[in-house]
Amino acid sequence: MKTICFYFQIHQPFRLKRYRFFDIGNDHYYYDDFANDDIITRIAQRSYLPANATLLEMIKNANGKFKVAFSISGVALEQLEVCVPEFIDSMKELVKTDCVEFLSETYAHSLASLCDPEEFKMQVRQHDEKIEQLFGVKPKVFRNTELIFSDDIASMIASMGFKGVITEGAKHILGWKSPNYLYSSAAAPKLKMLLKNYKMSDDISFRFSNYEWSDYPLTAEKFISWVKNYPEEEPIVNLFMNYETLGELQPRESGIFEFMKALPRFAEQEGVGFCTPTEAISKLKPVDMLSVPYPMSWADEARDTSAWLGNTLQNEAFRKLYSVAERVRLCDDRRLKQDWYYLQASDHFYYMCTKYLSDGAVHSHYSPYDSPYEAFTNYMNVLSDFIVRVEAQYPESIENEELNALLTTIRNQSAEIEMLQKELKSARIERHSKRAEAKKAKEAKAAESSKKVVSKKD
Known part of the structure; x- marks a missing residue:
């Protein structure tokens, strides 16, 4: 029986205000409260809340046969608790159905897995405690920031007790193999891998309302037929995407909510089921081991980490940030530690990406800055003040x-x-x-x- 595994990511960073060089040492508050409140409230009203209502209706109408998973960063949960508390309530209603699973990730949606194992593990623990505190469930499957994964990261994930991980079905790793199977990590054989079917996922995320797409319009019946037409021996199709796909990237007027509501009905007609990631790794057997010697991610054709660490600006900011990691972990200043988490969000490094200057559509949609260089300057000004505060507690003079x-x-x-x-x-x-x-x-x-x-x- 063919099975679809849906997972949605929810993350919003704390965006920085315009922070000038002369603010260093004088202003220790870095965030654009108006923008942060406005953006998360707007997206929640257009996407998160109606999408939650849609999924709840789908689960009830399908008598519990429709299932879905979420990965929500800790910094997003903090904003939602304050600005859109009704979202937390609606998510609790979804949890009561027993058809929803929460995935583990880093609290700050950070890139710590690439350079600081201790920080990485601490953030994962804090994230899972937050999920358990709010929703009463403990994550069992891991999803790293931006689906970043490698053999080294696999070993860390396995050492934390996770049995499964969600990552990208990158061509340079799979080769001729299909993402529609369960695999295991060559570095940690007991760690099972669910790989994103990026073509099918992107059909919904990016092409759904594209009039120029050869398969437009995409109907639920057509989509399920594509799933059904995969070879019989391929048991699972993993559809991983941002939650903003429903209502924001694909607006309500495009028919995205009606498309989602129709999926369970046509899936049942074709004998296609739905499952959570935990169900998938418990029911399916790995068909092979995969080795990922260098970090891969969901981004770009290269499916690597260059969207965040692909130029000199990004690497300098990244190096400088984590140069004070040990000192921050020593301190007990709650405000300092909060800023430490907020400044680690991968978004800050994404805004500095120069790869999209020739095709600004993707870059301009996500970045609040006019250019990557402006993003770098603003971030480094903030980081300079932050480091001054850290060194006030643990000076550089300490050998x-x-x-x-x-x-x-x-x-x-x-x-x-x-x-x-x-x-x-x-x-x-x-x-x-x-x-x-x-x-x-x-x-x-x-x-x-x-x-x-x-x-x-x-």
């Missing part, structure tokens, strides 16, 4: 050896605390067990005494 020694002490203390917590837990279990045994023995003794009294009366 690396001294800093490393301090970090080693902290890590040793953390390990010791963790060991003591395990011992305490073990002691509590043992005490509980002994109490239970004592209670059982007491009850047995009481029963025996009762029997003796009865026998004497007889």
Whole structure:
């Protein structure tokens, strides 16, 4: 039976205000509150809220046969909680259906997996705690920022206990193979890989309302027939896209919501089902191992990381940001740590991308800046002030050896605390067990005494 696995990404960064060179050292607040509030509220009204209502209707009409997964960054959740709290409520309604799964990712939607394993793991833990706090569920499958994945990242994901990962079905990795199978990582064989079918995904995300597309108009019946026509032995079609596709990138007037509502009906007619990522990795068996020696992503024809780290500007900003990572992790200043997360969002580096200057459509749609150079200048001004604040707590005069020694002490203390917590837990279990045994023995003794009294009366 053919199965469709839908996953939607929700992420909005905290956009920076215009920050001048002369603001460095004088102004420590970096964000454009009006733009951030306006953008997330507008997108939620046009896309997130009506899309949630549509999916809930689809699940109910399909009697729970339609299923979907979400990956929502921590910084997006923070904005939605404040600006669009009704979105959180509507998402909780979806969770109650048991047809919705949440994926794990980095809290800040960051590129930490490419340079800082410790930061990467910390953000994943914080993200999953946020999801569990809001929705009462714990993510089991991982999706990295921008679908970035490599053998090194696979090892980190597996070490955190995840059984599956969602990533791109890149041609240079697959070769002649199809993305419509379950694979496993060559670097971590127990980690199963769900690969995006980017052609089918892009048919909805980018081509749905394109009058010049040879397959326009795209109907639910036509789309399901394409899924059905894949070779019988290919069990799954993974459709991964931004949630803004529904209502924003493809406006309501295009018929996108009606298209979605019709999918379950035509899928049932053709014997096509739906599943969550966890269901997919538990039911399907990997057909092969894939090695990804260099990081890949969803972006561009190259499917690499050059959209974020492809020029000198981006690499300089990236290097400077993570040069203070250890110092930030040492501090306990909540405001500083909050800024640290917000400044790591991959969007800031995407705005500096020069690849799109010849074709500004994609670049201008997402960037609030007039040029990549303006994005770089503004970000570096903010970063310079941020680093001044970090060094005020942990100056550059602290030698690396001294800093490393301090970090080693902290890590040793953390390990010791963790060991003591395990011992305490073990002691509590043992005490509980002994109490239970004592209670059982007491009850047995009481029963025996009762029997003796009865026998004497007889």
